Amino acid sequence: MSVTNLLDNWAAVRHFHPIDDKPHDPYKWAMAIDLDACIGCNACAVACYAENNLPVVGREKFQHGQVMHWMRIERYWNEDDREFPDQGAEFMPMMCQQCEAAPCETVCPVGATNHTQDGLNSQIYNRCIGSRYCSANCPYKVRYFNWYDYPTTDNVWPAEMNYQLNPDVTVRGKGVMEKCTFCVQRLRAAEVTAKGEGRIVREGEVQTACQQSCPTNAISFGNLVDPESRVHKQWKAQQVDLAKDEQEKDKQEGGSDLRGYRIFEDLRAYPSVMYLERVRESAV
Amino acid sequence: MKDIREDIAWAKINQDVMKSLENPRPLYWVILFFAVLTFGIGIGCEVYQYQMGMGVANLDNPHVWGLYIATFIFWIGMSHSGTLLSAILHLMHADWRKPIYRFAEAMTTFSLMTAGLFVMVHLGRLWQFYYAVPYPNERWVWPNFQSPLLWDAMAIFTYLSSSVLFLFVGMIPDLAIARDNMHSGWRKKLYTLLALGWEGTDRQWRNFRVTYLTIACFLIPLAVSVHSIVASDFGMSQQPGWHVTSFPPYFVAGALYSGCAAIITLFIILRYVFKFEDYMTLPILKKIVRLTFAIAMVWTYLNCVEFASVWYSHDAVSKDLLIQKMTGPYAPFWWAMIFCGSIVPLVFAIKRFQTNIPVLFATSLLLNLGMWLERWMIVSPTFSHGYYPWTWDHDQWPSMIQWGIVFGSFGWFTLLFMVFCKMFPSVSMYEVKEMVYHRTLHLKNNGTAVEQTVEQGVH
Numbered sequence: 001m002s003v004t005n006l007l008d009n010w011a012a013v014r015h016f017h018p019i020d021d022k023p024h025d026p027y028k029w030a031m032a033i034d035l036d037a038c039i040g041c042n043a044c045a046v047a048c049y050a051e052n053n054l055p056v057v058g059r060e061k062f063q064h065g066q067v068m069h070w071m072r073i074e075r076y077w078n079e080d081d082r083e084f085p086d087q088g089a090e091f092m093p094m095m096c097q098q099c100e101a102a103p104c105e106t107v108c109p110v111g112a113t114n115h116t117q118d119g120l121n122s123q124i125y126n127r128c129i130g131s132r133y134c135s136a137n138c139p140y141k142v143r144y145f146n147w148y149d150y151p152t153t154d155n156v157w158p159a160e161m162n163y164q165l166n167p168d169v170t171v172r173g174k175g176v177m178e179k180c181t182f183c184v185q186r187l188r189a190a191e192v193t194a195k196g197e198g199r200i201v202r203e204g205e206v207q208t209a210c211q212q213s214c215p216t217n218a219i220s221f222g223n224l225v226d227p228e229s230r231v232h233k234q235w236k237a238q239q240v241d242l243a244k245d246e247q248e249k250d251k252q253e254g255g256s257d258l259r260g261y262r263i264f265e266d267l268r269a270y271p272s273v274m275y276l277e278r279v280r281e282s283a284v
Numbered sequence: 285m286k287d288i289r290e291d292i293a294w295a296k297i298n299q300d301v302m303k304s305l306e307n308p309r310p311l312y313w314v315i316l317f318f319a320v321l322t323f324g325i326g327i328g329c330e331v332y333q334y335q336m337g338m339g340v341a342n343l344d345n346p347h348v349w350g351l352y353i354a355t356f357i358f359w360i361g362m363s364h365s366g367t368l369l370s371a372i373l374h375l376m377h378a379d380w381r382k383p384i385y386r387f388a389e390a391m392t393t394f395s396l397m398t399a400g401l402f403v404m405v406h407l408g409r410l411w412q413f414y415y416a417v418p419y420p421n422e423r424w425v426w427p428n429f430q431s432p433l434l435w436d437a438m439a440i441f442t443y444l445s446s447s448v449l450f451l452f453v454g455m456i457p458d459l460a461i462a463r464d465n466m467h468s469g470w471r472k473k474l475y476t477l478l479a480l481g482w483e484g485t486d487r488q489w490r491n492f493r494v495t496y497l498t499i500a501c502f503l504i505p506l507a508v509s510v511h512s513i514v515a516s517d518f519g520m521s522q523q524p525g526w527h528v529t530s531f532p533p534y535f536v537a538g539a540l541y542s543g544c545a546a547i548i549t550l551f552i553i554l555r556y557v558f559k560f561e562d563y564m565t566l567p568i569l570k571k572i573v574r575l576t577f578a579i580a581m582v583w584t585y586l587n588c589v590e591f592a593s594v595w596y597s598h599d600a601v602s603k604d605l606l607i608q609k610m611t612g613p614y615a616p617f618w619w620a621m622i623f624c625g626s627i628v629p630l631v632f633a634i635k636r637f638q639t640n641i642p643v644l645f646a647t648s649l650l651l652n653l654g655m656w657l658e659r660w661m662i663v664s665p666t667f668s669h670g671y672y673p674w675t676w677d678h679d680q681w682p683s684m685i686q687w688g689i690v691f692g693s694f695g696w697f698t699l700l701f702m703v704f705c706k707m708f709p710s711v712s713m714y715e716v717k718e719m720v721y722h723r724t725l726h727l728k729n730n731g732t733a734v735e736q737t738v739e740q741g742v743h
Contacts, residue, residue: 003420065344065680074674094674103522109437110415111428127425129415130338130408132348133433137521139671141346145408147339174337175408264671267522 026200027118027191028242029182030224031208032234032260033093034276037218038073040091044210044219045071048095051183051209053169055150055157066147070180071095071210090278093210093219096121096142096180097263097271100242104134104143112177118191119224119272120182130175139264140271142179149174182221183208203229224272235260240274249277287380287567287719294717297563301458301709302465304558308706312557319698326692329685330405338408342683346675347667351682352406354660355690358542359399359697360440360514361535361655363447365543366392367507370450371500380571382715383563386458387554387705388547389451394700395546396444398693403437405689432516439513443506450499456482456492457714471707511539518662524601525609525666530593534586541583541625542655544576548648550701552641554710563711566639573638580629580651587626601671608669609661613679618661624654 048054048071055068071093078088098121105113105121112127113134135143150156151171157164165171168185172178190206203222211219222229224242235241238260239248245268249258259277262270333340343350370385370392404410416427416437427434460482463475482488512532519531528534551572555564594602609618628650637643668678682690704710 061339064339064342065347065678066339067345072674076673106428106430107432107521108428109431109433111426111431127415128409129412130410131406131416131433132343132408133431133517133521135345135348136667137523139522141670141672141675144345145343145348146337147343148337153336175410177408267671 024117024119024225026223026225028224028272029098029119029187030222030231030235030242030272030274031098031182031211032220032231032274032276034218034220035090035092035278036259036276037216038091038093039216039218040073040075040089041215042073043213043215044093045069045073047071047209047213048180050164051166051169052181053165053171055154057148057150057154057156061147068144068146068150068178070142070144070178072142092275094140094142095210095273096182097140097269097273098180098182100270100272101268103137103139103267103269107133107137109133118187120184120187121179122184123177123179123181125170125172125176125178128176130177132177134177139267139269143177144179145177146172146174200226234276235274238274238276242270242272245270288383288563288565288716290720292562292716292720294720297713297716297720298461298465300559300562301711301713302462304560304710305462305466305471305706305708308557309559312702312706315553315557315698316702319695319702322691322695323699324692324695326689326695329688329692333405333685333689334410340683341686341689342680343686344680346670346672346678347664347680349406349663349667350680351660351686351690352402354663355656355693356399356402356406357514357535357659357662358656359395359402359693360511361539361542361659362395362546363392363399363443363543364507364511364536364539365547366390366395366447367503368540368543369547370454371503371507374497374500375504379719380568382719383560383565383711384547384551384568384572385715386451386454386712387550387701387710389447389454390701390704390708390710391543391546391550393444393447393451394697394704396440396447397700398697400440400444401693401696403440432513432520435513436517439506439510443503443510446499446503446506450496450503452478453492453495453499454712455708456480457484458709458712460484461713462709508536511535523666523670524599525605525662525670527602528590528594530586530590534583534590537579537583537586538655538658541576541579542652544572544579545648545651545655548572548576548644549652552645552648554705558705558710560711563716569641569644570638573632573644576648576651577629577632580625580632584626587622605665605669609665612665612669612677614661614665614668617657618665621654621657621661624650625658628654 048069049056052070054070057067061067072095074092074094076090076092078090080088082088098119100115100119102113102115102121105115109131110127110129112124112129114122114124116122130145132145135141135145148154151173166185168189186206186208187201190201194201194205201223203226206222208219208221211221220230220234222231224232224235226232238258240260240262245265247258247261247265249256249261252258259279260274261277262274265271341350341352366385366388369381369388373381373385404413407413416434418427418429418434456479459475459479463472463479466472466475512535515531515535518526519528521527548569551564551569554560591606594606597603609615628647631637631643631647637647667675668680669676
């Protein structure tokens with residue numbers, strides 16, 4: 001009976017700490033984003049729309065903040081005493097950080113958002129009842145809610161655009177939460193192929209849509225456990241570690257050559273995305 | 285001053301309360317009409333929202349929670365004073381609660397039912413709400429026991445069922461009186477059914493007392509835990525302005541506060557509508573007013589504690605949020621909350637206003653407004669000035685649909701409450717008789733020291 005099942009598998013329900021007991025074998029999907037290389041072109045965001053069947057909500061709903069961009073480019077103006085065309089700006093690509101100790105996971109009343117063995121923060125659309133507690137507790141605000149029934153009543157994809165939809169990704173009805181999946185459909189396909197051939201996924205074999213479309217290679221993505229992967233090398237070079245809650249670059253007095261950090265590390269969500277700080281003109 | 289007149293005959297008590305079941309003042313029907321109207325508007329808004337999706341409420345990212353959650357806390361809070369009056373004061377032998385605890389307990393039950401509605405209204409897929417219930421199922425899927433929202437669902441359900449039971453058990457002797465005095469018809473049948481064959485024998489009374497006391501003892505920790513758990517929805521989260529250790533006691537104090545204010549409002553309405561001037565007397569009103577004043581000061585103190593601990597902490601984000609509340613787009617509402625919650629109750633400190641019905645009525649409405657604003661000011665500003673800079677200065681005001689459902693909930697509550705008061709004795713007849721009996725007994729024994737002993741009942 002199911003009560004026995006619950007008690008027998010209690011360890012699967014309650015981890016002591018996600019950092020301690022996640023095996024990450026053989027995969028831990030992670031990302032590194034070089035803010036120095038990012039030119040703010042939004043190609044990643046567009047690619048994400050195409051790959052993941054994101055609804056285009058239109059101007060009015062955009063203004064109401066009901067936009068569904070899993071990948072968003074944030075713009076921060078520099079305070080450099082210059083007026084608009086000359087004023088400098090910073091770009092920040094932001095998507096679900098796939099936290100190892102995700103604040104969204106513990107609060108969901110129905111357990112619709114969970115951690116997978118390969119280090120993803122998964123969202124089960126069919127289980128979601130739309131309490132939106134996950135989004136309320138997300139420090140990055142990267143979860144997007146289906147405020148309307150986009151595929152049917154809202155008709156965001158007219159008939160002639162049906163062929164544009166990605167058949168590997170489900171469309172979401174109203175009332176469920178969704179967010180960046182690290183293109184889980186591509187990861188699963190690659191993992192299955194590799195398993196059939198008795199090996200693990202090689203570096204470069206799988207790309208996320210945003211990574212694939214980035215003209216400056218600002219985004220690298222791969223298996224953090226694999227020592228050959230670019231993302232592993234980058235994390236290692238920056239001395240950023242999954243279990244850390246403070247950056248090495250901030251520990252050294254008088255600045256350092258290290259650029260790697262993760263956002264809000266002190267909140268101890270242990271995100272899987274490392275950002276590389278922009279090299280400023282003043283620092284060169 | 286005595287709580288109620290001592291020369292009221294027992295038969296007159298029966299008569300007066302039974303009359304409230306038959307012919308209230310015309311204002312009753314006016315209130316009922318507006319309640320149905322408001323509730324209808326709320327239903328219309330909810331049907332539209334159900335069809336279209338939550339977007340019509342003008343919620344967005346990051347403002348994923350809005351008035352629904354704020355009003356949910358408001359109703360949960362309102363339910364607490366019923367338990368305070370009926371259970372806590374019962375254990376403390378505060379006699380003055382006797383004529384008014386019945387309607388306070390009904391208020392508890394119905395405000396909990398209203399709060400339960402908001403849980404539903406808030407869900408994106410309310411047709412799947414049962415996923416949050418831990419029922420054994422073939423697929424071995426359980427809800428997430430770590431989630432405060434799940435604790436919430438369980439706590440509210442337990443509190444609601446216990447409150448209904450408490451209300452019903454306390455009413456049994458009165459239902460028997462109603463059964464015996466009602467002319468034949470469907471209502472007599474209803475009272476006969478609900479009175480469970482009560483005859484008022486010695487054995488029945490003894491069992492009744494024990495049962496009532498047991499449920500009262502069970503209900504008190506439950507009431508405290510329910511609002512502590514509602515506070516955990518916020519306290520257990522990571523967000524600035526919510527992640528506050530003192531939230532559980534703060535929420536419980538706020539709950540008692542808004543509940544007491546609501547009791548004053550309903551006291552005044554019932555007293556007029558059902559002609560209860562002999563039972564819901566001014567001395568009793570004065571005691572509730574003093575109690576409310578004390579709780580208002582506790583709430584003010586806990587507010588100061590929270591502000592001070594944020595202000596002197598090194599938590600820059602929480603401090604920013606506090607400044608933002610005081611000066612940002614929510615400032616008018618925030619200051620209105622401080623004014624209604626901490627300044628207005630000072631009226632209660634002035635002796636001649638303590639029995640001035642128009643003043644008390646207006647004041648109690650303002651207090652309730654302040655407490656509703658308090659809940660809104662807990663929920664919303666965190667979203668517009670949280671951790672993530674991208675969300676800053678992002679205001680999203682509730683749409684008319686959202687307001688409509690909030691107003692509709694007041695209609696729903698008033699409807700349930702008013703129908704209850706017309707259907708069932710809203711003044712406890714058997715306990716008022718006890719009061720009269722004790723007083724007369726006391727008069728016989730010691731005619732001179734009446735004033736002094738009555739005052740002992742004030743706590």
